[in-house]
Structure formats: C-alpha cells, structure tokens
Amino acid sequence: MTSDLAVPGRGDAMSTAPAPGGGSAAFDGVDIAVLVLYFVLVLAVGFWSMWKTKRSTVDGYFLAGKSMTWWPVGASLFSSNVGSGHLIGLAGSGAAAGIGAIAYEWNGMFMALLLAWIFLPIYLASGVTTMPEYLQRRYAGRRTHLFIAVLSLFIYIFTKISVDMYAGALFIKMALQWDIYLALVLLLSVTALYTVAGGLAAVIYTDAAQTVIMLAGALVLMGFSFAKVGGWNALFEGYMDAIPSVRAANTTCGLPREDSFHIFRDPVDSDLPWPGLIVGMSIPSMWYWCSDQVIVQRSLAAKTLTHAKGGSLLAAYLKIVPFFAIMLPGMISRILYTDDVACADPERCKRICENPVGCSDTAYARLVVELLPAGLRGLMMAVMIAALVSSLTSVFNSASTIFTIDLWKTFRSGATEWELMIVGRVFVLTLVVASILWIPVIQASQGGQLFIYIQSISTYLQPPVSIIFFLGCFWTRTNEKGAFWGVAVGLTVGCTRMILDFIYPAPPCYEQDRRPAVVASVHYLYFSTLLSFITLTVVVLVSLATEKPGAEQIDRLTWFTRYAPREPTSSEVAGHEMAPVGLKPEDERARKDSASGARQPSRLLSALYWLCGMERRKKEAEKGAFRAEPVVPDLHLLKEDPRLKKVVNANLLLCLSVAVFVIGYWA
DSSP: OOOOOTTTTTTSSSSSSOOOTTTSSOOHHHHHHHHHHHHHHHHHHHHHHHHSSSSSHHHHHHGGGGGHHHHHHHHHHHHHHHHHHHHHHHHHHHHHTTTTHHHHHHHHHHHHIIIIIEEEEEEEEHHHHSHHHHHHHHHHHHHHHHHHHHHHHHHIIIIIIIIHHHHHHHHHHHHHOHHHHHHHHHHHHHHHHHHHHHHHHHHHHHHHHHHHHHHHHHHHHHHHHHHHHHHHHHHHHHTTTTTOOOOOOSSSSSSSTTTTOOSSSSSSTTSSSSHIIITHHHEEEEEEETTTTTHHHHHTSSSHHHHHHHHHHHHHTTTTIIIIIIIIIHHHHHHHHHHHOOOOOOOHHHHHHTTTTTOOHHHHHHHHHHHEEEHHHHHHHHHHHHHHHHHHHHHHHHHHIIIIIIIHHHHHHHHHHHHHHHHHHHHHHHHHHHHHHHHHHTTSSSSGOOHHHHHHHHHHHSSHHHHHHHHHHHHTTTOOHHHHHHHHHHHHHHHHHHHHHHHSOOOOOOOOOOOOOOHSSOOHHHHHHHHHHHHHHHHHHHHHHOOOOOOOGGGSSSSTTTTTOOOOOOHHHHHOOOTHHHHSSHHHHHHHHTTTSSSSHHHHHHHHHTTTHHHHHHHHHHHHHHOOOOOOOOOOGOOOHHHHHHHHHHHHHHHHHHHHHHHHHHH
C-alpha cells in the first residue's frame, strides 16, 4: 500500500475514520423546519393544480388538457431529466473520472431542440398520445407497437425509477442514517399522493416549483464548495493530487485520470472515447429526448407548438447548469474527502458506504452533510427529495400512460374511461415494487458510478428503438416488417451484450481483466454505434424487400407528409373513442341502481373519488351522458404566430452557439 500525497485545500476537512454512511453533521430543528416547509409548498402546488385542471378524462389526466405554457413545460423537461440520479451519479462520475460524463448533458441540449423543431411537429400532426401509439399508426401493426410499449416499461425500471430511488435513498441514508429501504417507502408515499391524484398537470406544476428549489440549493452548495476548496485554480491543482492513502501499489487504483479535465478522450484506451461520444452517445440520446414518453409527453401537453419550442429552449439552457452546480462540486468532494470519496481498497469502501466497488457516488451527499450550516442542510435535503420526486412522478405518469393506453386498452378495447383511470393509477404500485427489487443490481454495477450505469444500459436497449423512430419519421419507404425485424434483431444483440456485462462485471483495478473480448475490448459507446448500424441495415433491407406502406401509414405521420389532408381512419377513431358509459346493459343497470338510491357510495369511497378527480366522472356515469371524443389530428396545432416564431428561432441559433462553445472549450 502507498501513502497519501499532500493535497492543497484538503486540510482538516478530510474524514479519516468515518462512520458508515459518511455523515457527521446531525440535522437539527432548523433543518427539519425547512423540510416541512418544502413538503407544504409541494403539496400546496400539487393540490392547487388538482383544483385548476381537469383530471377526470384521459386527455386531462395524461396530457394536462394540452394547456401548458412554455415555462412549466421547460421546467418539467429539466427536472424530469435531472433527478436524484443526476445529483448523485453526475457528481460521483466527476469525483471518479473527471468531467467526461458531462458530454451526456450537453449532448442533451441538441436533442431537446431536435425534439421541438423536428420530431414534435410530426407527433402533433398525427394526434397521438403515446410514442408506442405513434408506431402503431405509422407501421399499422400491433406487434411492433406492443414490443416497444413493453420495452419502454422495462427501460423505465432499469434506468430511471430504480436508479432515482436508489440515489435518493442513498442520500437520505447518509444524512439521517436511516435504513435505505425505509427511506424508499417514506419517499414513495409522498410521491404517490399527488401523482396518482393529480395526473400530468400536477406533475408539471410541481416540477416547475421543484426546479427552482433544485437550482437554488445546488448553486448554494456550489458556492460553499468553491469557498472551501480555495477557488477555481485550487480545484484544478487539488483534483490531480487527490490520491487516497490506502491503495494497491504499482496499479492505477485511486489515481485521477490524466485526461480528467477533457471531454474528448483517447479513442482506444479511455473510459469515454471521443468517436463514441459523437455517434454512440447521440443515438440513445435521440431516443431519450425525441421518442421517450417521459420527455415527449411534456411537450405534447403544451398549448401550441411555439410554447413547446420555448419549453425545449428553456430546458436546453438549464442543461448547462449541472456542470457547474453538480459535477464540479463532486470533484471538489474528492479533494476534501479523498480517502472516503475516492477509496480504492474494497474493505475500506465497504466500511464507508457498504459498497466494495467504490464510494464515488457519496461525493455530493458528503458535501451536504459536512459543509452546509443548519438550515441549508435542510434545504439541500429538500433539493434531493425534489429531484427524486420530480423525476419519479414524471416516469410514473408516463409509464402509467403507456400501460393504460398501449397495453390495457389494446386487450380491453371496450374499456370505459372510468376503468382506464383506475388502471393507470393502480399500475404505479406495480412499477414501484419491480424497481425496488432491481436496486441491489445497481449497487454493484459499473464501478460504483451510478451515472455510467445509466448510460451503459441505455446504449444496449435504446439504439434499435431510435432507429425505427427516426426512419419512421423521415423515410416513407419504411414498413412494419422492416421496423419489427430491425428492432427484434437489434434488441437481441443489445440484450446479449447487457447480459454479458452482468455476468462478467469489470474487475477491480488491481486484478487482471479476464472478460470475453466483446465485453472487455468493445466500449459500450462503440457497441451502441455497431448496434445502430445493424438495426439500420436490417430495417432498410427488409423494407425494400417487402411491400410499400399504404397512404394511411404515411399521411400526417412523417416529416414530409405532416400537412397531408386526410380524415382519421376508422381504426384510429375506434382506438381513441371510449365506450359511452351507461349504454351497456350492465352499466345501465348500475345507473338505475344508483338513481334509485339502491347503491350509494360510502363516504370513504366518495372521498377517494374526489381525491382522484373522478367524482365528476362518477356523476356523468350515473347519468349515462358521457362519450369521449375521438382524437382527430388537427393541423391548427402546427400553426405559429410569425413574430413569436422569429423569437424562438433566434433563440434556437443562440442556444446552439452556446452549446458548441462550451463543448469546444472543454473538449
């Protein structure tokens, strides 16, 4: 073992023998008061949005009645993306390997703008509610539609819900020394309250409020971090000297990377090769920002296309902030608490964070419990909970939408809107259980870097889906057979690599790498590029070898045909039209029983109806008067005010220039 080097700025702040969990500062009454104030604020916003919006219809519950303006849309896009997994994972990646992982964030700036200017007009013209529904219309087949719907739910569990829950619980465990699963149960109880009750409108408005809280708290912690380390220059000098005192001799264990302050890294031997960043990163990122239900659903809720563009611009500008407010503080945490955050000995890591692989994911939480005074610790706890709750509610609502509209309604074509409202809410509980069961796998993955775990899994599952969405939107010759076989082959290859990664995890730095060559030598970003090429080849060859798609599979469903005049097909009307409550014999009997007073709901049931916004639906069911209108594609949604269009287009050029500058500066 080697000795630790002197580190400027580390001083007495380094903990030499921390208690498990790493936390040392106890939360006091002021912190608890701040937390209570946060919960009051969030619940107040949630209940206000429940009163303000119509929650008793599918459109109102899942798309907020398409009434959102640009600022809550943009704030919700940002907070849905930057959840607790980012606060913990991005800071942890900065502590472990420098600034390279920020490329994922800045790549997202381009993709958020690509959604609003290129993909969203197609989705609006088609009149869809979910992304699998778009595939159903574009390819006129159930198998691709159902395949992607199920895959989306698996991706949410593997890379979103479980990751955010683990990250948030890890933070609370360090701060309050609670059991990680107890923390999860308490957090999920609060999260489920307004997600189930309020629908997308409540989620978006609370996201907007929590974005302000997250940004304020993260910037405050950034200020304290830079003040403690000694400023910008001390960060650059101290990080390269932040070497743990206990590490394996004659190895790279615990040593900072030489390219820590570069985004573009060696194409062969680095952890993030630059060719992979350009191509292999962009394709999964395109799926996330341009065809993932969680993100697209927020843009579909905008009242006009211009407001959706404004929301994407706001989200893109805000994506610059995580570098300064999350990643750099994570790197400072390594300087201040080197032996703990950058531990390189499995036994020591096990004592510090109960994870022998590494403790870099404790970097952000360590700053909170060590640096901040009373009151501000409570604020940062609120920030972490806000990040967790905002991302979870977004995923819960979108996953519920996919399950209800794309799966349940497919097999229950006669389901009433009342039934769909109940199913959508109950499905959230199933997601929670499945995600909790997956958490132990995350703890042992990707060298303890949570953010890298998210990105690696994404590169195995998302490229095939990106390809069929992209070709569906921009190549009219793509047909259902090509899309299905392309995504089937692509996902088979991708899942094979993902399973191999779990079977052959990366060895510790002091052991020889004996993994198969396809795992050890092919970086996951290069594999993403290869997987995309395989999928593209299969889709093109099969599409060209089979029949052309009909007009009903193209009109209003591609970029080149988005203005095509046509009426909705009978299948589209049938797919959206809800059975009129009260016309079926069993419903008619229930209506008569209710009218005669034979079956009146209890007070408890009535309160539950009110909480879920379904009391109005109940009354309409009793009267047998409700019939949901079919969703008809409306070209008016694509029209923009000429003056506002010039404003958002000018901001588009400015935002692109800013993105190119920051990437070029740190490349």
